[in-house]
Amino acid sequence: MTDKQQDSDGLDAFFDAARNTAPAPDAAFMARILDDALSVQAEAVAPPSPVTKREGLFSxxxxxxxxxPALTGLAAATVAGVWIGVNPPAAVSDQLASLIGTSSATTDATDSDWLLDPLTEYDIAMTGG
Amino acid sequence: MPFDAMSEVPDDALLVLYANGDAAAARALTTRLTPKVLGHAYRLLGDRAEAEDVAQEAMLRLWRIAAEWRQGEAKVTTWLYRVVANLCTDRLRKRRSVDLDSVPEPEDPAMGAEQGLQHVARAEALQAALDSLPERQRQAVVLRHIEGLGNPEIAEIMDISPRAVESLTARGKRALAEALAGRREELGYQDD
Known part of the structure; x- marks a missing residue:
C-alpha cells in the first residue's frame, strides 16, 4: 500500500480513489463465472472409469x-437331490432295490418304517455274514 | 464442507477441493477471486466489457488447471495476475490506440455524494492517465499501488527482478504525476 508520508508526487489520493471505486462484478457476471467453474468441474470429475478390481474366488x-441363473438351477437340483435321498419316491426305491438285488417287497415298507428302522434286510444279511 | 467454513481456507487448498469435485469450493473461489481478477483486468484495459471477457477467460484457465495445481508452489493470485496481464497484453496489441471516451464510469460504493463524485472523478482521471502509460509501467504501478502487492510478488508476476519492478513503478509514477498535475485542483486535491 502507499505510504502517505512518501506521497511526494501527490498520487496517493488518486490511488485511494481507484481502490474505493473498484469495478465490482455484478450478479450476472458472477453467475457466468460459477457456471464455467461447475461445468469444467463436472467434465473433470467424470463418472469413475471402470476399475479393474481383482476378482474373488466365488466370483x-x-x-x-x-x-x-446357472447357480439357481444348480441350487434347485441340489435341493431336489437331497429331497429324493431323504424321501425317495416308490419308483426310485424299486429301481434301487433291483439294482442291489433285494426284493421289491422289502421296500414296500411305509416311509415311517423306513425312517424308524433304517436297518434293512440287506444290511442284516451283510452284517450277519 | 459448508461454504461458510471456507472463508479461512487458503486459495490453493480450495483449488484442490475444487479439483476433487467440491461445488462449495467452486463458489468460494468464484466469490473470492473474481472481483480481484476483474478489477485488475479493468485497470489494465480501462474497459469494463473487455475486462469481463479477460476475467472470465482467466478464471476459466484456473478451473482447467486446477487438477494439475501443485499446492504450495505458487500463490493462486500471483498466477491469476500473470494470466490476466498476458490476456490484457494480447488485447492491447490488437487495439493500439485507446479511446478514452470508452472508459466507463467506475461504480460508486456507498459514501457521501460529494465525496463519492470526487472519488469517481479521481479514479477516472487516474484510469485515463494509466491508459496512457507504457504497458509494463502500468502493470507495475497497478500491482504495487492499487492491488497493494509487494515488489517480490510483482517481480514473480511480471517475470522480472525486484529492482526492475522498482524502476518501472518509479517511472510509471513520474509519468502519472505529470499527467495528473494539471488536474489536482479540478479534482479537489487541495481538500486533502
Whole structure:
C-alpha cells in the first residue's frame, strides 16, 4: 500500500480513489463465472472409469458356471437331490432295490418304517455274514 | 464442507477441493477471486466489457488447471495476475490506440455524494492517465499501488527482478504525476 508520508508526487489520493471505486462484478457476471467453474468441474470429475478390481474366488466360480441363473438351477437340483435321498419316491426305491438285488417287497415298507428302522434286510444279511 | 467454513481456507487448498469435485469450493473461489481478477483486468484495459471477457477467460484457465495445481508452489493470485496481464497484453496489441471516451464510469460504493463524485472523478482521471502509460509501467504501478502487492510478488508476476519492478513503478509514477498535475485542483486535491 502507499505510504502517505512518501506521497511526494501527490498520487496517493488518486490511488485511494481507484481502490474505493473498484469495478465490482455484478450478479450476472458472477453467475457466468460459477457456471464455467461447475461445468469444467463436472467434465473433470467424470463418472469413475471402470476399475479393474481383482476378482474373488466365488466370483470366478460363479462366472465359470454361467452366473446367477446357472447357480439357481444348480441350487434347485441340489435341493431336489437331497429331497429324493431323504424321501425317495416308490419308483426310485424299486429301481434301487433291483439294482442291489433285494426284493421289491422289502421296500414296500411305509416311509415311517423306513425312517424308524433304517436297518434293512440287506444290511442284516451283510452284517450277519 | 459448508461454504461458510471456507472463508479461512487458503486459495490453493480450495483449488484442490475444487479439483476433487467440491461445488462449495467452486463458489468460494468464484466469490473470492473474481472481483480481484476483474478489477485488475479493468485497470489494465480501462474497459469494463473487455475486462469481463479477460476475467472470465482467466478464471476459466484456473478451473482447467486446477487438477494439475501443485499446492504450495505458487500463490493462486500471483498466477491469476500473470494470466490476466498476458490476456490484457494480447488485447492491447490488437487495439493500439485507446479511446478514452470508452472508459466507463467506475461504480460508486456507498459514501457521501460529494465525496463519492470526487472519488469517481479521481479514479477516472487516474484510469485515463494509466491508459496512457507504457504497458509494463502500468502493470507495475497497478500491482504495487492499487492491488497493494509487494515488489517480490510483482517481480514473480511480471517475470522480472525486484529492482526492475522498482524502476518501472518509479517511472510509471513520474509519468502519472505529470499527467495528473494539471488536474489536482479540478479534482479537489487541495481538500486533502
Amino acid at each position: 470366478q466360480i460363479l462366472r465359470g458356471i454361467g452366473g446367477w
